Structure formats: C-alpha cells, structure tokens
Amino acid sequence: MAEPVRGKDEEHEHQHELGFWRKYVFSTDHKVIGVQYTITGLCFLFLGFSLMMLMRWQLAYPDQPIPLIGKLLGQARAPGGIMTGDFYNELGAMHGTIMVFLGVVPLAVGGFGNFVLPLQIGAPDMAFPRLNMASYWFLFLGGMTMLASFFAPGGAAASGWTSYAPLSDIAMNGQTWWLVGMVFLITSSLLGAINFITTTLQLRAKGLSYMRLPFFVWSQLVTAFLLLLAFPPLETAAVLQLMDRLAGTSFFLPSGLVVGGEVLQVSGGGSPLLWQHLFWFLAHPEVYVLILPALGIVAEIIANTTRKPLWGYRAMVYSLIFLGFMSFIVWAHHMFITGMGTVMSSFFQTTTMIISIPSVVILTALILSLWGGSIRFNAPMLFALAFLPMFGIGGLTGLPLGLAAADIPLHDTYYVIGHFHYVVAPGTLFALMAGVYYWYPKVTGRMMSERLARIHFWPSLLFMNCIFFPMLIQGLNGVSRRLADGGVTYDFAGDVIGLNKMMSFSAWGLAVAQIPFVVNFFWSLRNGEKASANPWQATTIEWQAPSPPPHGNFAAPQVAYRGPYEYSVPGHEVDYLPQSQPPAAATT
Amino acid sequence: MEIPYTVERNPETGLSNGKIGIWLFLTSEVMLFGALFATYIMLRVGGADWQHDQMEAGLNIPLATVNTIVLITSSVTMVMAWASLVRRQLDRYRLFMLATVAFGFVFLIIKYFEYTAKFSHGHFPETSTFLAIYFTMTGLHGLHVIGGMAVNFYLAVPGAKLWQRNPQWLTDRVEHSGLFWHFVDLVWIFLFPVFYLL
Numbered sequence: 001m002a003e004p005v006r007g008k009d010e011e012h013e014h015q016h017e018l019g020f021w022r023k024y025v026f027s028t029d030h031k032v033i034g035v036q037y038t039i040t041g042l043c044f045l046f047l048g049f050s051l052m053m054l055m056r057w058q059l060a061y062p063d064q065p066i067p068l069i070g071k072l073l074g075q076a077r078a079p080g081g082i083m084t085g086d087f088y089n090e091l092g093a094m095h096g097t098i099m100v101f102l103g104v105v106p107l108a109v110g111g112f113g114n115f116v117l118p119l120q121i122g123a124p125d126m127a128f129p130r131l132n133m134a135s136y137w138f139l140f141l142g143g144m145t146m147l148a149s150f151f152a153p154g155g156a157a158a159s160g161w162t163s164y165a166p167l168s169d170i171a172m173n174g175q176t177w178w179l180v181g182m183v184f185l186i187t188s189s190l191l192g193a194i195n196f197i198t199t200t201l202q203l204r205a206k207g208l209s210y211m212r213l214p215f216f217v218w219s220q221l222v223t224a225f226l227l228l229l230a231f232p233p234l235e236t237a238a239v240l241q242l243m244d245r246l247a248g249t250s251f252f253l254p255s256g257l258v259v260g261g262e263v264l265q266v267s268g269g270g271s272p273l274l275w276q277h278l279f280w281f282l283a284h285p286e287v288y289v290l291i292l293p294a295l296g297i298v299a300e301i302i303a304n305t306t307r308k309p310l311w312g313y314r315a316m317v318y319s320l321i322f323l324g325f326m327s328f329i330v331w332a333h334h335m336f337i338t339g340m341g342t343v344m345s346s347f348f349q350t351t352t353m354i355i356s357i358p359s360v361v362i363l364t365a366l367i368l369s370l371w372g373g374s375i376r377f378n379a380p381m382l383f384a385l386a387f388l389p390m391f392g393i394g395g396l397t398g399l400p401l402g403l404a405a406a407d408i409p410l411h412d413t414y415y416v417i418g419h420f421h422y423v424v425a426p427g428t429l430f431a432l433m434a435g436v437y438y439w440y441p442k443v444t445g446r447m448m449s450e451r452l453a454r455i456h457f458w459p460s461l462l463f464m465n466c467i468f469f470p471m472l473i474q475g476l477n478g479v480s481r482r483l484a485d486g487g488v489t490y491d492f493a494g495d496v497i498g499l500n501k502m503m504s505f506s507a508w509g510l511a512v513a514q515i516p517f518v519v520n521f522f523w524s525l526r527n528g529e530k531a532s533a534n535p536w537q538a539t540t541i542e543w544q545a546p547s548p549p550p551h552g553n554f555a556a557p558q559v560a561y562r563g564p565y566e567y568s569v570p571g572h573e574v575d576y577l578p579q580s581q582p583p584a585a586a587t588t
Numbered sequence: 589m590e591i592p593y594t595v596e597r598n599p600e601t602g603l604s605n606g607k608i609g610i611w612l613f614l615t616s617e618v619m620l621f622g623a624l625f626a627t628y629i630m631l632r633v634g635g636a637d638w639q640h641d642q643m644e645a646g647l648n649i650p651l652a653t654v655n656t657i658v659l660i661t662s663s664v665t666m667v668m669a670w671a672s673l674v675r676r677q678l679d680r681y682r683l684f685m686l687a688t689v690a691f692g693f694v695f696l697i698i699k700y701f702e703y704t705a706k707f708s709h710g711h712f713p714e715t716s717t718f719l720a721i722y723f724t725m726t727g728l729h730g731l732h733v734i735g736g737m738a739v740n741f742y743l744a745v746p747g748a749k750l751w752q753r754n755p756q757w758l759t760d761r762v763e764h765s766g767l768f769w770h771f772v773d774l775v776w777i778f779l780f781p782v783f784y785l786l
Contacts, residue, residue: 232620
C-alpha cells in the first residue's frame with residue numbers, strides 16, 4: 001500500500017482495494033472495459049447470427065413451419081410456426097444493426113482498441129478512464145434499447161439497417177426505439193473516439209515516435225477519427241427522423257405522399273434523399289471503421305508469425321491516412337440508383353475508384369510481407385492468412401458496384417449482400433478471431449488450445465465460403481435481395497434458387513463450427529497452458545507487461561528504442577528485438 | 589497509478605489531455621451542426637415554399653437581437669471568470685461564472701417567450717418545413733445552452749473546491765468549459781441570421 005511514490009498518487013492507490021462492483025462492473029481500468037466490450041461484442045455477434053439462422057430457414061424452406069422453435073416465436077411473429085413477412089423484415093433490419101453497431105464495432109474498436117492500444121503505446125491507462133467507462137455503459141444502454149424493441153407493440157424496426165425514409169418515417173413504434181438506441185450508440189462511439197485520439201497523442205512511451213507506432217495503433221487512430229467525424233451527421237439524421245415521427249414534421253416526407261391509398265396529411269416539402277445522404281455520410285466511413293482495425297490486427301500477427309518486418313510499413317501508414325480521408329467523399333456510391341443525376345454519379349464513382357488504390361496497397365503489402373518469411377502456422381496466423389484472400393474477394397467484387405453503370409443492374413440483388421459480407425464476415429470476423437487467439441494469453445495469462453483452434457478454423461472457412469459465394473452467383477442471375485421467400489416466385493431465379501438450401505445448411509453448420517471456439521474460450525481460462533509475458537516472442541510493447549497486466553500495466557515506464565517490427569535483424573542471437581530493449585544490450 | 593498530463597502539459601504537444609479532448613469534442617459538434625446546416629440548405633433549395641413559410645412564421649427579430657447580445661455578453665463574462673482564476677481571485681471568478689450562468693438563463697427565458705408566442709399562434713414544428721428546422725435547430729442549440737449552464741454552475745459552486753487542491757486544474761477546466769460556451773455562442777451567431785434575417 002504505502003509505496004513511496006509521489007504524494008498525489010495516494011488517492012489512486014486505493015484502487016487496489018476496490019470492491020467487486022467497482023473492480024469488475026463499473027471499472028475505469030481500460031483492460032476490464034476492453035474485456036467487457038469484447039464479451040458484449042461476442043454475445044451480440046452470436047445474437048445477430050441467430051437472427052440470421054432464423055431467416056435462412058425462411059429462405060431455404062419458404063412458408064414452412066420452423067422446426068423446434070417456430071411455436072415459441074408467438075402468433076404475431078410466426079403463426080403456426082411460419083414466419084410472417086413482417087417478422088422477416090424485423091429480423092433483417094436488426095441483424096444488420098446488431099452485427100455492425102453492437103457486434104463488430106464494440107469488438108474491434110471497444111474491445112481490442114481498449115485493451116491493446118494503451119499497452120502497445122506503453123501507457124498506464126486511457127487518457128480519460130471515467131469517460132471510457134461511460135462509453136461502455138452507453139453502448140450497453142443502446143444494446144438493451146435495441147433488444148427491448150423486439151417487445152415493442154408492432155415489433156422491432158423493420159425498415160432495413162439503413163432505415164430509409166419515408167418508409168421508416170411511417171413505420172411502427174420499433175423504429176423510434178431503433179433511433180433512440182442509435183443515439184446511445186453514437187454517444188458511446190463519440191466518447192470512445194475522443195479517448196483513443198487523446199491517448200495516442202498524449203500518452204505514448206518515451207521514444208515512441210509516430211513512425212515507430214505499431215500498425216494496429218495507427219489503424220485505431222484513423223478509425224477513431226472516422227468515428228469522431230462521421231457519427232455526428234447520423235445523430236443529426238436520427239434527431240430529424242425522431243422529429244418526423246414524434247413531432248409530426250416532414251423532413252423526409254415529400255409533399256403529396258400517398259400511404260395506403262390516401263394522401264398523408266403532413267406539411268410536406270421534405271426530401272427522402274436527405275436521409276440517404278446523411279445516413280451514408282456516416283455509413284461509408286463506418287465501413288472503414290469495420291475493416292481498419294481488422295487490417296491492424298492482421299498486420300501485427302503477420303509481422304510476428306513471419307518473423308519479418310512488415311513490407312512497406314510507411315506506405316501502409318500513408319495509405320491508411322489517405323483511406324481515412326477519402327472515406328468521407330465516397331458515400332453517394334451507395335445511391336447510384338436513386339436518380340441523383342449523372343454528374344453526382346461521375347464524381348462519386350471517380351472517388352470510389354481512387355479509394356480502392358490505398359486498400360490495394362495495404363493488402364498487397366500484407367501479402368508481400370509473407371514472402372521469404374519463416375511462417376509459424378499457429379492459430380492466429382491461420383485466421384490472419386485466411387483474411388487476406390477473403391478480404392481480397394470482398395474488395396474485388398466491390399469494384400463493379402463502385403461504377404454507376406455496373407451498379408444499376410446489380411444494386412438490388414444478392415450480389416451486393418455477397419460482396420459486403422465477404423469484406424465483413426470472413427474478412428473482418430476472421431481478423432477479429434485471429435486477434436482473440438493472439439491476445440488471449442495477454443488477457444488471461446493462459447494459451448488457447450491449438451488443436452481446438454484448428455477444429456474451429458477449417459470448417460469455419462469452408463462454411464463461410466459456402467454461404468457467401470453462392471450469393472454472388474444468385475445476384476449475377478438477378479435474384480433480388482430483401483425477399484422474404486428468397487426469390488422462389490421468380491421464374492428466372494429457377495436455376496440458382498436451389499443454392500438457398502446449401503447456403504442455409506452452411507449457415508447452421510457455421511454455428512456448429514463455433515462450438516470448439518466457445519469450448520476453447522472457457523476451457524482455456526482454467527486449463528490452458530500457462531503463458532509467459534511474451535509467448536509469441538513479439539516485439540511490441542504490450543508484451544513487456546506481465547500476462548495478465550496488473551492495474552497500471554507496467555512496473556516501470558517504458559521507453560521505445562526502435563521501430564515496431566525488428567524481427568530477424570542480422571547479427572543477433574534471437575530473431576526479435578523488443579521495442580523497449582536498449583541498443584547496448586542488443587549488440588551483445 | 590497516475591494518468592500523465594491531466595494537468596501538466598505534454599512537452600511534445602504543449603497541451604493537457606483535457607484541452608485535446610475538448611477540441612476533439614468540438615470538432616464532432618461542428619459535424620453535428622454542420623449536418624444540420626446542410627439539411628437547412630437542402631430543404632431551402634429543395635422547393636418548399638420557403639419565403640412564404642418564413643413570412644408566415646413571423647419570427648421576432650428584436651427579441652432575437654436581444655438574445656444575441658445576451659449570449660455575446662455571457663461569453664465576455666466567461667472569459668473574465670477564467671482571467672480571474674489566472675489572477676488567483678477566486679471570489680471574482682465565482683461572481684463572473686454565476687453571471688455567465690445567469691445570462692444563459694436570460695437567453696432561455698427569452699427563447700421560452702418566443703416559443704410560446706409561436707405556439708399560441710398555432711405555429712408548430714409540423715406546420716411547415718421552415719418551422720420544423722427552426723424548432724429543431726434552435727431547440728438543439730437550447731439543449732447545448734442548458735448543458736453549458738449545468739457545467740458552468742458545477743464549476744462555479746461545488747466544483748470550485750478543486751481550487752484548494754489543484755488551482756491549475758480548476759483553471760484548465762474553466763478554460764475548457766469556456767471553449768464549449770463560446771462554441772454554443774458561435775452556433776447562435778450562425779442561427780440568428782440564417783433563420784431571422786435571410
């Protein structure tokens with residue numbers, strides 16, 4: 001207790017004797033908050049996936065009773081166990097919302113960012129620990145609001161995760177719950193973003209200059225700027241839509257709108273396109289919020305497991321910054337079919353083609369980093385390696401969608417669904433899985449089982465592709481998305497409609513393939529092999545702290561003497577030089 | 589464990605954590621109100637009968653002018669409060685800080701009379717798109733005024749105890765709260781011409 005530190009440290013010393021609630025629930029320690037975010041994110045990912053598994057039944061066996069659980073859904077949602085079209089729409093909207101805002105973002109930014117970033121820059125904690133706690137609890141409130149909306153009269157939001165007006169303006173109550181939930185989630189992201197940027201600018205260890213930052217820190221920094229600047233316009237949009245729904249304004253309602261055969265009695269004069277502009281001004285940078293932390297994780301793992309420096313670190317960092325900047329001026333490529341005009345379309349397709357360049361630079365640099373490395377095929381590396389081609393497919397299938405002429409026939413088909421799921425599901429999610437396997441020993445002090453990890457990896461890779469590749473095929477054949485029967489009534493869909501069964505069985509198979517992961521996650525907590533401080537023989541500073549790191553993280557202040565990836569430096573006995581190792585000791 | 593640069597400056601950036609934090613927060617606020625002003629432009633050029641609706645609404649220009657003066661004065665007292673702390677005059681600080689809160693209160697009261705006058709004439713947000721964006725933007729601005737007043741009041745009375753323990757920290761907090769207050773003032777300076785004069 002009475003360590004001879006500076007006098008003003010006294011009040012912080014009391015943190016060692018905190019009770020259960022302050023230590024594990026309302027904690028201000030970035031590591032506890034990171035774990036809270038991770039657990040919340042994983043649970044919501046599973047929930048979002050479960051909604052999708054229900055939808056996949058409806059797609060594979062339209063209008064047949066859902067076995068086992070169909071009766072439990074209630075007469076309103078599934079009379080006789082057969083899902084209604086309205087309930088299908090609810091599931092679709094909530095699947096997207098939950099996966100993006102409550103699954104991937106909390107895990108990638110809140111979880112990994114919170115736990116790893118302060119450790120990697122050698123900081124004792126985040127710059128604003130109490131804001132950090134508030135950020136998590138706002139997320140929690142937002143998540144609970146979204147969940148509660150399923151029990152609102154008329155069910156949850158059912159206008160798609162994009163909530164396009166005017167449909168969403170006149171939708172049932174669930175939409176109001178969705179908007180309120182979004183305001184909480186936006187607040188959470190805002191507080192988190194301010195914290196990440198300030199921490200990175202202010203609390204880096206001595207000697208840790210910007211070009212010595214691990215790529216993961218760079219990816220979190222750019223992501224934080226995207227969250228900071230892109231989310232407020234969605235908050236604006238949410239406020240305006242709340243006004244439309246609650247105060248009877250018509251921001252998104254044009255004059256003379258006919259609903260159910262009658263002209264709607266509103267003042268009119270609003271613009272439905274305005275919602276799309278405000279929404280996509282957020283949601284395109286949001287796409288990069290989903291992918292940049294994944295790139296950061298993969299870069300860390302590839303450097304570590306190839307025992308080589310990253311190829312083109314500087315080019316990657318500059319690409320990342322350029323990518324962040326460009327992501328603000330491409331949003332309307334989601335709106336080519338709205339009839340906003342050819343001039344707008346030309347501008348946005350040009351910027352879209354430009355933004356593909358830095359993405360390709362980063363992916364290429366990661367692939368070239370593999371060249372000549374002595375690769376360790378451990379669990380993190382398997383997932384990181386799988387990320388590369390999966391993200392590649394996702395990116396390349398996006399190119400035709402970025403060109404207005406090709407986008408118009410493809411936009412409302414399953415091709416789009418296949419494209420962005422390749423980026424986010426086998427892409428980002430695989431990177432996040434890689435991150436869980438990679439930093440698990442740091443968080444818990446135990447290794448995860450390699451054998452179970454392999455049983456988790458190979459079926460997951462197979463099933464992911466069996467779900468999403470057929471979507472590209474169906475889409476190119478013109479099968480529309482958002483149909484509750486999966487297109488079974490479409491004549492021209494006849495050749496490819498059979499794929500729905502295969503995709504559905506793959507989705508359920510994917511759920512089974514996650515069992516080894518869940519088992520591994522909990523079993524290793526107690527029974528995993530004990531991990532040393534640096535089990536992967538890595539160079540970055542987080543591995544200098546004990547596993548798990550104590551409150552305050554490091555016994556002594558860290559100093560960085562070199563770049564982040566000094567692997568296999570010639571003339572040294574070991575093949576890695578930690579950033580914090582002084583040069584004199586290194587030359588022996 | 590102590591978070592570095594809570595009060596003392598980081599030699600590299602020359603700033604404390606709080607200073608960076610408040611500026612980042614203000615950038616996001618700029619994006620929030622920026623999107624609202626963009627909405628205003630899009631609705632105005634979008635074909636609604638704007639001039640007619642604006643005439644019909646009949647906003648009270650003299651009252652809004654008074655309110656503009658009130659807010660600008662409150663920004664001056666805010667700076668004076670901070671300057672008093674720099675000169676180590678806690679009593680003057682408290683006086684100026686409470687004056688800032690009081691001016692905020694005057695602003696809200698005048699705004700209340702403006703709103704109720706509109707309501708009594710049957711002018712509601714749903715009446716026209718002009719009134720919809722007017723009520724939304726001034727209402728959101730009013731919420732910011734209330735937020736700023738709450739923080740300023742906290743710093744003036746219970747929060748001022750920090751002076752005994754760490755005077756520099758209190759001075760910084762007042763400066764940061766002041767930055768927010770000036771921002772809220774600035775938003776009004778845009779709102780006033782955009783709704784009342786143009």
